[in-house]
Amino acid sequence: MISLQDLHFSYGKSRPVLEGVNLECHPGRICGLLGKNGAGKSSLLYNICGLTFPQSGRVSVLGYEPRRREPAFLSDVFLLPESFALPAIDLAAYVRSYAPFYPRFDKEAFGRYLGLLEIEVPGKLTSLSHGQQKKVLIAFALSTNAKLLLMDEPTNGLDIPSKRQFRKVIAGSLREDQCMLISTHQVRDLDSLIDEVIVLEDHRILLHESVSRITEKLSFRQVMNLDDTDAPIYSEGALKGYAVVAENRHDEQSRLDMEMFFNAVMVEKEKVLSLFTA
Known part of the structure:
Protein backbone atom coordinates (compact mmCIF):
# COMPACT_ATOMS: atom_id res chain seq x y z
CA MET A 1 0.00 0.00 0.00
CA HIS A 203 16.23 11.94 9.38
CA ARG A 204 15.57 8.24 8.87
CA ILE A 205 13.43 5.38 10.13
CA LEU A 206 15.20 4.01 13.15
CA LEU A 207 12.83 1.12 13.83
CA HIS A 208 9.72 -0.43 12.27
CA GLU A 209 8.30 -3.41 14.14
CA SER A 210 4.95 -4.98 14.92
CA VAL A 211 3.61 -4.66 18.45
CA SER A 212 3.67 -8.45 18.77
CA ARG A 213 7.40 -8.59 17.97
CA ILE A 214 8.18 -5.76 20.38
CA THR A 215 6.47 -7.57 23.24
CA GLU A 216 8.20 -10.78 22.18
CA LYS A 217 11.59 -9.10 22.60
CA LEU A 218 10.81 -6.78 25.53
CA SER A 219 8.80 -6.94 28.72
CA PHE A 220 7.08 -3.95 30.33
CA ARG A 221 6.33 -4.08 34.02
CA GLN A 222 6.38 -2.29 37.35
CA VAL A 223 8.65 -3.36 40.22
CA MET A 224 9.14 -2.11 43.76
CA ASN A 225 12.92 -2.36 43.51
CA LEU A 226 15.21 -2.41 40.48
CA ASP A 227 16.94 -5.44 41.99
CA ASP A 228 13.71 -7.33 41.37
CA THR A 229 14.33 -7.49 37.62
CA ASP A 230 17.15 -8.73 35.40
CA ALA A 231 19.28 -5.85 34.08
CA PRO A 232 16.57 -3.42 32.93
CA ILE A 233 17.27 -1.67 29.64
CA TYR A 234 15.39 1.41 30.76
CA SER A 235 13.55 2.46 33.91
CA GLU A 236 11.60 5.41 35.29
CA GLY A 237 10.39 6.19 38.78
CA ALA A 238 6.70 5.43 39.23
CA LEU A 239 4.13 5.89 41.99
CA LYS A 240 4.76 2.34 43.19
CA GLY A 241 8.43 1.74 42.60
CA TYR A 242 9.71 1.73 39.02
CA ALA A 243 8.35 1.26 35.50
CA VAL A 244 10.81 -0.99 33.68
CA VAL A 245 11.61 -2.04 30.11
CA ALA A 246 13.70 -5.21 30.09
CA GLU A 247 14.73 -7.91 27.67
CA ASN A 248 12.07 -10.60 27.57
CA ARG A 249 14.16 -13.65 28.43
CA HIS A 250 11.37 -15.81 29.85
CA ASP A 251 8.58 -15.44 27.28
CA GLU A 252 6.65 -13.09 29.56
CA GLN A 253 3.29 -11.78 28.41
CA SER A 254 3.15 -8.03 28.87
CA ARG A 255 1.30 -5.12 27.31
CA LEU A 256 3.25 -2.61 25.25
CA ASP A 257 3.71 0.70 27.01
CA MET A 258 4.20 3.08 24.08
CA GLU A 259 5.67 5.92 26.11
CA MET A 260 8.14 3.68 27.93
CA PHE A 261 9.14 2.00 24.68
CA PHE A 262 9.70 5.29 22.88
CA ASN A 263 11.76 6.66 25.79
CA ALA A 264 13.80 3.46 25.89
CA VAL A 265 14.57 3.77 22.17
CA MET A 266 15.60 7.41 22.57
CA VAL A 267 17.80 6.85 25.65
CA GLU A 268 19.16 3.33 25.06
CA LYS A 269 19.09 3.25 21.28
CA GLU A 270 21.86 0.68 20.71
CA LYS A 271 20.59 -1.74 23.37
CA VAL A 272 17.03 -1.71 22.03
CA LEU A 273 17.93 -1.87 18.35
CA SER A 274 20.35 -4.76 18.88
CA LEU A 275 17.43 -6.95 19.99
CA PHE A 276 15.69 -6.45 16.64
CA THR A 277 18.72 -6.77 14.37
CA ALA A 278 20.25 -9.92 15.89
Whole structure:
Protein backbone atom coordinates (compact mmCIF):
# COMPACT_ATOMS: atom_id res chain seq x y z
CA MET A 1 0.00 0.00 0.00
CA ILE A 2 2.89 2.34 0.88
CA SER A 3 6.31 1.62 -0.55
CA LEU A 4 9.19 4.07 -0.05
CA GLN A 5 12.66 3.24 -1.29
CA ASP A 6 15.70 5.36 -0.43
CA LEU A 7 13.65 8.54 -0.12
CA HIS A 8 15.61 11.77 0.33
CA PHE A 9 13.80 15.05 1.04
CA SER A 10 14.72 18.57 2.09
CA TYR A 11 13.19 22.02 1.86
CA GLY A 12 15.28 23.81 -0.76
CA LYS A 13 18.98 23.82 0.06
CA SER A 14 18.49 23.40 3.79
CA ARG A 15 19.74 20.39 5.71
CA PRO A 16 18.03 17.09 4.83
CA VAL A 17 14.74 16.36 6.56
CA LEU A 18 14.56 12.72 5.39
CA GLU A 19 17.55 10.64 4.29
CA GLY A 20 17.43 7.17 2.80
CA VAL A 21 13.97 6.38 4.14
CA ASN A 22 12.66 2.88 3.37
CA LEU A 23 9.16 1.95 4.45
CA GLU A 24 6.50 -0.64 3.63
CA CYS A 25 2.94 -0.42 5.05
CA HIS A 26 0.20 -2.92 4.26
CA PRO A 27 -3.62 -3.04 4.34
CA GLY A 28 -5.46 -3.92 7.51
CA ARG A 29 -2.86 -2.23 9.74
CA ILE A 30 -2.78 0.83 11.96
CA CYS A 31 0.78 2.15 12.01
CA GLY A 32 1.99 4.61 14.63
CA LEU A 33 4.64 7.05 13.40
CA LEU A 34 6.56 8.25 16.45
CA GLY A 35 9.26 10.88 16.79
CA LYS A 36 10.24 14.04 18.58
CA ASN A 37 9.04 17.42 17.40
CA GLY A 38 10.92 18.29 14.23
CA ALA A 39 11.85 14.68 13.45
CA GLY A 40 10.24 14.88 9.99
CA LYS A 41 6.97 13.07 10.65
CA SER A 42 4.82 15.65 8.85
CA SER A 43 7.26 15.82 5.94
CA LEU A 44 7.04 12.06 5.55
CA LEU A 45 3.24 12.17 5.44
CA TYR A 46 3.29 15.00 2.90
CA ASN A 47 5.65 13.02 0.64
CA ILE A 48 3.33 10.02 0.88
CA CYS A 49 0.27 12.01 -0.20
CA GLY A 50 2.08 14.07 -2.83
CA LEU A 51 1.97 17.51 -1.22
CA THR A 52 5.77 17.60 -1.25
CA PHE A 53 8.17 15.83 -3.60
CA PRO A 54 11.36 13.92 -2.76
CA GLN A 55 14.70 14.97 -4.20
CA SER A 56 15.43 11.32 -4.94
CA GLY A 57 14.13 7.84 -4.25
CA ARG A 58 10.99 5.98 -5.19
CA VAL A 59 7.54 6.60 -3.71
CA SER A 60 4.65 4.29 -4.59
CA VAL A 61 1.30 4.60 -2.83
CA LEU A 62 -1.69 2.48 -3.85
CA GLY A 63 0.21 1.77 -7.05
CA TYR A 64 0.47 5.49 -7.91
CA GLU A 65 3.28 8.02 -7.87
CA PRO A 66 1.91 10.60 -5.39
CA ARG A 67 3.59 13.61 -6.97
CA ARG A 68 1.39 13.15 -10.08
CA ARG A 69 -1.72 13.82 -7.94
CA GLU A 70 -4.02 11.78 -10.19
CA PRO A 71 -7.76 11.99 -9.32
CA ALA A 72 -8.02 8.22 -8.74
CA PHE A 73 -5.17 8.48 -6.24
CA LEU A 74 -6.52 11.55 -4.46
CA SER A 75 -9.96 9.98 -4.04
CA ASP A 76 -8.43 7.11 -2.05
CA VAL A 77 -6.09 9.08 0.23
CA PHE A 78 -7.12 11.40 3.04
CA LEU A 79 -4.71 13.55 5.04
CA LEU A 80 -5.81 14.98 8.36
CA PRO A 81 -3.22 17.75 8.91
CA GLU A 82 -2.07 19.01 12.28
CA SER A 83 -2.93 22.60 11.34
CA PHE A 84 -6.09 23.42 9.42
CA ALA A 85 -8.71 26.10 8.86
CA LEU A 86 -12.30 25.08 8.26
CA PRO A 87 -14.47 27.32 6.06
CA ALA A 88 -17.18 29.53 7.56
CA ILE A 89 -20.03 27.31 6.36
CA ASP A 90 -22.40 24.90 8.08
CA LEU A 91 -21.93 21.15 8.22
CA ALA A 92 -24.37 20.34 5.39
CA ALA A 93 -22.61 22.77 3.05
CA TYR A 94 -19.24 21.29 4.01
CA VAL A 95 -20.41 17.78 3.12
CA ARG A 96 -21.92 18.99 -0.17
CA SER A 97 -18.63 20.70 -1.07
CA TYR A 98 -16.09 18.04 -0.08
CA ALA A 99 -17.79 14.62 -0.02
CA PRO A 100 -18.01 14.39 -3.86
CA PHE A 101 -14.21 14.11 -4.00
CA TYR A 102 -14.54 10.71 -2.26
CA PRO A 103 -16.78 8.30 -4.22
CA ARG A 104 -17.30 5.98 -1.24
CA PHE A 105 -18.21 8.71 1.24
CA ASP A 106 -20.81 7.35 3.68
CA LYS A 107 -23.11 10.10 4.95
CA GLU A 108 -24.81 7.75 7.43
CA ALA A 109 -21.45 6.73 8.89
CA PHE A 110 -20.49 10.40 9.15
CA GLY A 111 -23.51 11.07 11.34
CA ARG A 112 -22.69 8.00 13.43
CA TYR A 113 -19.08 9.09 13.98
CA LEU A 114 -20.20 12.60 14.94
CA GLY A 115 -22.48 11.00 17.53
CA LEU A 116 -19.71 8.79 18.92
CA LEU A 117 -17.44 11.83 19.19
CA GLU A 118 -20.28 13.81 20.80
CA ILE A 119 -20.27 16.63 18.25
CA GLU A 120 -23.20 18.87 17.34
CA VAL A 121 -22.82 21.66 14.79
CA PRO A 122 -25.73 24.09 15.18
CA GLY A 123 -24.20 26.80 13.01
CA LYS A 124 -21.04 27.50 11.09
CA LEU A 125 -18.03 25.22 11.57
CA THR A 126 -15.95 28.22 12.60
CA SER A 127 -18.15 28.61 15.69
CA LEU A 128 -16.70 25.38 17.10
CA SER A 129 -13.62 25.15 19.30
CA HIS A 130 -10.40 23.85 17.76
CA GLY A 131 -10.87 20.46 19.42
CA GLN A 132 -14.46 20.18 18.15
CA GLN A 133 -13.38 21.14 14.64
CA LYS A 134 -10.72 18.44 14.74
CA LYS A 135 -13.33 15.85 15.74
CA VAL A 136 -15.47 16.90 12.77
CA LEU A 137 -12.48 16.30 10.49
CA ILE A 138 -11.76 12.93 12.12
CA ALA A 139 -15.37 11.87 11.53
CA PHE A 140 -15.22 13.11 7.94
CA ALA A 141 -11.91 11.32 7.30
CA LEU A 142 -13.29 7.98 8.47
CA SER A 143 -16.46 8.47 6.43
CA THR A 144 -14.57 8.91 3.16
CA ASN A 145 -13.70 5.19 3.23
CA ALA A 146 -10.38 6.14 1.63
CA LYS A 147 -7.98 3.20 1.49
CA LEU A 148 -5.19 5.23 3.06
CA LEU A 149 -5.79 7.55 6.01
CA LEU A 150 -2.89 9.76 7.09
CA MET A 151 -3.35 11.53 10.42
CA ASP A 152 -0.83 14.11 11.62
CA GLU A 153 -0.98 14.63 15.40
CA PRO A 154 -4.74 13.92 15.49
CA THR A 155 -4.99 14.10 19.29
CA ASN A 156 -3.41 17.56 19.62
CA GLY A 157 -6.08 19.89 20.94
CA LEU A 158 -8.32 17.09 22.22
CA ASP A 159 -9.18 16.86 25.91
CA ILE A 160 -8.82 13.59 27.83
CA PRO A 161 -12.39 12.32 27.22
CA SER A 162 -12.05 13.18 23.51
CA LYS A 163 -8.79 11.23 23.26
CA ARG A 164 -10.58 8.20 24.68
CA GLN A 165 -13.38 8.67 22.13
CA PHE A 166 -10.78 8.97 19.36
CA ARG A 167 -9.13 5.66 20.28
CA LYS A 168 -12.51 3.92 20.47
CA VAL A 169 -13.68 5.23 17.09
CA ILE A 170 -10.40 4.44 15.31
CA ALA A 171 -10.18 0.93 16.76
CA GLY A 172 -13.64 0.07 15.45
CA SER A 173 -13.40 1.59 11.99
CA LEU A 174 -10.46 -0.07 10.16
CA ARG A 175 -11.34 -2.25 7.17
CA GLU A 176 -9.19 -5.07 5.78
CA ASP A 177 -8.40 -3.09 2.60
CA GLN A 178 -7.53 0.05 4.52
CA CYS A 179 -4.33 1.32 6.16
CA MET A 180 -3.93 4.10 8.72
CA LEU A 181 -0.68 5.91 9.38
CA ILE A 182 -0.95 8.06 12.49
CA SER A 183 1.81 10.48 13.42
CA THR A 184 2.23 11.67 17.00
CA HIS A 185 4.76 12.77 19.56
CA GLN A 186 2.17 12.17 22.29
CA VAL A 187 2.87 8.46 22.23
CA ARG A 188 0.59 7.49 25.09
CA ASP A 189 -2.41 8.53 22.98
CA LEU A 190 -1.82 5.53 20.68
CA ASP A 191 -1.63 2.89 23.42
CA SER A 192 -3.74 -0.19 22.65
CA LEU A 193 -4.55 1.19 19.20
CA ILE A 194 -1.75 0.43 16.79
CA ASP A 195 -0.44 -2.73 15.13
CA GLU A 196 2.99 -1.45 14.11
CA VAL A 197 5.44 1.07 15.55
CA ILE A 198 7.59 3.27 13.29
CA VAL A 199 10.21 5.45 15.01
CA LEU A 200 11.66 8.35 13.04
CA GLU A 201 14.96 9.79 14.27
CA ASP A 202 18.02 11.45 12.74
CA HIS A 203 16.23 11.94 9.38
CA ARG A 204 15.57 8.24 8.87
CA ILE A 205 13.43 5.38 10.13
CA LEU A 206 15.20 4.01 13.15
CA LEU A 207 12.83 1.12 13.83
CA HIS A 208 9.72 -0.43 12.27
CA GLU A 209 8.30 -3.41 14.14
CA SER A 210 4.95 -4.98 14.92
CA VAL A 211 3.61 -4.66 18.45
CA SER A 212 3.67 -8.45 18.77
CA ARG A 213 7.40 -8.59 17.97
CA ILE A 214 8.18 -5.76 20.38
CA THR A 215 6.47 -7.57 23.24
CA GLU A 216 8.20 -10.78 22.18
CA LYS A 217 11.59 -9.10 22.60
CA LEU A 218 10.81 -6.78 25.53
CA SER A 219 8.80 -6.94 28.72
CA PHE A 220 7.08 -3.95 30.33
CA ARG A 221 6.33 -4.08 34.02
CA GLN A 222 6.38 -2.29 37.35
CA VAL A 223 8.65 -3.36 40.22
CA MET A 224 9.14 -2.11 43.76
CA ASN A 225 12.92 -2.36 43.51
CA LEU A 226 15.21 -2.41 40.48
CA ASP A 227 16.94 -5.44 41.99
CA ASP A 228 13.71 -7.33 41.37
CA THR A 229 14.33 -7.49 37.62
CA ASP A 230 17.15 -8.73 35.40
CA ALA A 231 19.28 -5.85 34.08
CA PRO A 232 16.57 -3.42 32.93
CA ILE A 233 17.27 -1.67 29.64
CA TYR A 234 15.39 1.41 30.76
CA SER A 235 13.55 2.46 33.91
CA GLU A 236 11.60 5.41 35.29
CA GLY A 237 10.39 6.19 38.78
CA ALA A 238 6.70 5.43 39.23
CA LEU A 239 4.13 5.89 41.99
CA LYS A 240 4.76 2.34 43.19
CA GLY A 241 8.43 1.74 42.60
CA TYR A 242 9.71 1.73 39.02
CA ALA A 243 8.35 1.26 35.50
CA VAL A 244 10.81 -0.99 33.68
CA VAL A 245 11.61 -2.04 30.11
CA ALA A 246 13.70 -5.21 30.09
CA GLU A 247 14.73 -7.91 27.67
CA ASN A 248 12.07 -10.60 27.57
CA ARG A 249 14.16 -13.65 28.43
CA HIS A 250 11.37 -15.81 29.85
CA ASP A 251 8.58 -15.44 27.28
CA GLU A 252 6.65 -13.09 29.56
CA GLN A 253 3.29 -11.78 28.41
CA SER A 254 3.15 -8.03 28.87
CA ARG A 255 1.30 -5.12 27.31
CA LEU A 256 3.25 -2.61 25.25
CA ASP A 257 3.71 0.70 27.01
CA MET A 258 4.20 3.08 24.08
CA GLU A 259 5.67 5.92 26.11
CA MET A 260 8.14 3.68 27.93
CA PHE A 261 9.14 2.00 24.68
CA PHE A 262 9.70 5.29 22.88
CA ASN A 263 11.76 6.66 25.79
CA ALA A 264 13.80 3.46 25.89
CA VAL A 265 14.57 3.77 22.17
CA MET A 266 15.60 7.41 22.57
CA VAL A 267 17.80 6.85 25.65
CA GLU A 268 19.16 3.33 25.06
CA LYS A 269 19.09 3.25 21.28
CA GLU A 270 21.86 0.68 20.71
CA LYS A 271 20.59 -1.74 23.37
CA VAL A 272 17.03 -1.71 22.03
CA LEU A 273 17.93 -1.87 18.35
CA SER A 274 20.35 -4.76 18.88
CA LEU A 275 17.43 -6.95 19.99
CA PHE A 276 15.69 -6.45 16.64
CA THR A 277 18.72 -6.77 14.37
CA ALA A 278 20.25 -9.92 15.89
